[in-house]
Amino acid sequence: MNLKEIHIGSLVKTKAEELRMPPERIMNFLHCTEDEIKAMYQQEYMDTYSLLRWSKLLRYDFFRIYTGHLILYAPPCKADNMIKVRDSHLQFRKSIYTEEVKGFILDKIITKQMTVTEVITRYKIPKTTLYKWIKKV
Known part of the structure; x- marks a missing residue:
């Protein structure tokens, strides 16, 4: 898998084909038409809500692909450049x-x-x- 250049639509399509997911099941779960599904397969990027729905349907965490990209290709943080925020509930972890x-x-x-x-x-x-x-x- 190429973690540098991510085409999420083709990865979703591959997983759906791998699971032999019937188009009717996908259409019912995502509340869309077959043409809309085909259009999603062509998308290089996908909104997070749609990606979350696909992740649930196909039982695969597609967000981990992006996490892998961040681990490998995000520039390392320098302590001098970091903005320290107290009581922040959102923290980026590179240890995943x-x-x-x-x-x-x-x-x-x-x-x-x-x-x-x-x-x-x-x-x-x-x-x-x-x-x-x-x-x-």
Whole structure:
């Protein structure tokens, strides 16, 4: 899966086909027509409400794809540039590693595209975490 360039409509379509989800079930759940479903499959971006509905229907967290993108491609924060907000209930956590992210990282190491040190430096993954992943392979 390409976590850098995300085309969410095609990923939703792939998952629906993988589950052999009948179009009638999709239309009933999303309250839309077959043409509207086909149009959603063509969308590179999707509003969060629609994506949430698809996630529930297909029992797959499509938001994790974007989380994986953030983990791999969001610029690292510097403590100097961070705005400190007390009592904030919303915090960004880069310590959520999806299976897609783990697979992407391990593939880079296994195919020798990157060394362990390069992965740690570039993606800011703790050394112990990375070695646990490697040990499980």
